Amino acid sequence: MIRIAVLGGGISGLSLAYYLKKRAKVTVFEKEHVGGMIGTRAGGRFFFERGPRTFSSSRCDELLQLIEELNLSNDLIYAKPQKRYIYYRKKLRSVQKMALRGLIRGGFKDFYTKPEKGEKTVHAFAKERFGSWVADHIMDGVTLGIHAGPSKDLSLDACFPSLANAEGSLILKALKGTKGSLFTLEGGMHQLIEALKEQCTIVEKNITSLKLDADLIYSTLPAYEMEKLTGDARFSKVRYSGITTVQLGYAHDVLKHKGFGYLVPSCYNLDIMGVVFDSCVFPQQNREDGQTRLTVMLRAMDRTQAVECVLKAVKEHLGINEWPLEVHTWHYEKAIPQMGLGHQKLIEALERDHPNIVLAGSYVSGPAVNACIRQARGLAEQFANASSERLCALR
């Protein structure tokens, strides 16, 4: 059997190993935390996810299928439809109301604008199609929520390829709301990691060289790690945004606004990017009835400073004056790859110039967990379809 080394034991690496293992002998190399950014906090009075927590059923076919294959479907829980908010002039406004306002303030362009050809930033696209107000206040918030970076820095083609080619009014589509509901696993996303761990051979090792005893190497390591391994400085062109999260647990209901949470557009220059009302989205995960659990996402900063900043913000934005019973912080110096202009061409060039290693991971697929799994499945299908002569040549 062909021996494959998969570098990195996050969701990209584990799902890849899972799909490849039907046809090859696969070993995953992980340096510190199997699951990478995915993890669920064990114990305590409050349930908290460390990383990803919500997935939309209309956009996560591959994740749902993987959950089914791993016999975890009975643990799926779904959220009721949730109101979403955007921070605007020191208040929370519903996305629906903001979209209506956007229609009045330039959004009608959406019905007749023929987009100019060529790669552009998400902000430039939104400005061209809906005007500056929507670009600054709505689209930027959406981009922050998914990519943790301002829309002026990100490529539309790389981050939202479906928008680049979409026909008809996007504002009308937004007003109708998205189909599908949010889901997660009741015991937390670590359930998915535990189930994948059982299926994979994992070796704890910090990879410092590509000289490995394997016929084929797939790397799901972040781009900055690939720079160290290959010496190719072009990997460092992929920048990463840093995230610090602060999680607050209250024994009872302290939220006046109910819903998914809110986003803070970057034009306000606040350290906070957004807040998820975890206990509203999935009350099934509350360890005691009536709890409030909040996750606040900030630009990377010192943990003590982050807690102070968050306590001040929840007071000002949400009117919460109480001290939380539990506070947890997480810090990711380099969390989400920022897919800027020229990103896709850069990846194509790196793939072409490193033919001995298959490049994967979130800077190639995009940061959504489902995109990582979709990429893994695609690579495993490619492997299965590769001609036997080509695979023999690899030995």
Ligand SMILES: Cc1cc2nc3c(=O)[nH]c(=O)nc-3n(C[C@H](O)[C@H](O)[C@H](O)COP(=O)(O)OP(=O)(O)OC[C@H]3O[C@@H](n4cnc5c(N)ncnc54)[C@H](O)[C@@H]3O)c2cc1C
């Ligand atoms: C706070 C937060 C919230 C998020 N929320 C969501 C969400 O709700 N929905 C969603 O879809 N996505 C979300 N994401 C994004 C998503 O979690 C990530 O994009 C995804 O998990 C990335 O997976 P990965 O396997 O590509 O990378 P990683 O999880 O980073 O895995 C890479 C692995 O490689 C290992 N590694 C690095 N260097 C070496 C080395 N030299 N040798 C061996 N191993 C090495 C690392 O230890 C790590 O385990 C969130 C991310 C964060 C930070």
